[in-house]
Amino acid sequence: GQNIDQPTEMTATEGAIVQINCTYQTSGFNGLFWYQQHAGEAPTFLSYNVLDGLEEKGRFSSFLSRSKGYSYLLLKELQMKDSASYLCAVRGMDSNYQLIWGAGTKLIIKP
Amino acid sequence: DTGVSQDPRHKITKRGQNVTFRCDPISEHNRLYWYRQTLGQGPEFLTYFQNEAQLEKSRLLSDRFSAERPKGSFSTLEIQRTEQGDSAMYLCASSLESGAGYGYTFGSGTRLTVV
Numbered sequence: 001g002q003n004i005d006q007p008t009e010m011t012a013t014e015g016a017i018v019q020i021n022c023t024y025q026t027s028g029f030n031g032l033f034w035y036q037q038h039a040g041e042a043p044t045f046l047s048y049n050v051l052d053g054l055e056e057k058g059r060f061s062s063f064l065s066r067s068k069g070y071s072y073l074l075l076k077e078l079q080m081k082d083s084a085s086y087l088c089a090v091r092g093m094d095s096n097y098q099l100i101w102g103a104g105t106k107l108i109i110k111p
Numbered sequence: 112d113t114g115v116s117q118d119p120r121h122k123i124t125k126r127g128q129n130v131t132f133r134c135d136p137i138s139e140h141n142r143l144y145w146y147r148q149t150l151g152q153g154p155e156f157l158t159y160f161q162n163e164a165q166l167e168k169s170r171l172l173s174d175r176f177s178a179e180r181p182k183g184s185f186s187t188l189e190i191q192r193t194e195q196g197d198s199a200m201y202l203c204a205s206s207l208e209s210g211a212g213y214g215y216t217f218g219s220g221t222r223l224t225v226v
Contacts, residue, residue, distance in 0.1 A: 004153075008151075033214045035214075040222075041219065041220075042202055042217035042218055042219050042220050043154070043202075043217050044217070045214050045215075045216070048214060087153055087154075089153070089214075098156065098159075098167075099214070099215065101153030101154050101155075102153050103151065103152050103153045104151070104152070104153050106151075
């Protein structure tokens, strides 16, 4: 079967760094996405990895290891507005380019 | 282009009533997706269109759910004889056909409450 695992909830302090992990088991791999979703709002695109390594975009970075079926999202200099759910999604190899979604990690930022 | 638009933002309906939601995707995107999301869960795939053709429908989707995209632009999702278990956020997303690197752009969603 296909499965994506993320921690349910994490807590971090304003100004600190947090790493949110995602492991996946899918039938083929054609890219991994991270989305941010604030409560009651739609998911918004954060990052995309298709090759191994680190992709940096401002305060956010995303890492991928295809051999390990593993990714993480790294958030630096945390701000209160970063309190949200972070969704990991993997695109399989079928022709429909469907995304398989994790349940999301709720990140709580404390002052 | 103002992104993906969904209407209404909120809908409260009595059990047994029919409801219809609308989604206007980004104009140059030819793929349109409908998802359902409940609290603490990731989006659950319902169906998707490439242009006007409905190419896939979730096996979890009952016959009470139907979606259309008549001219390959906007789409509608209808739920007939609503049940309390249908209460959820209904998300629409669009993407380019190739998809690689673009992911999906989501609308703000329609929150359905069945009472």
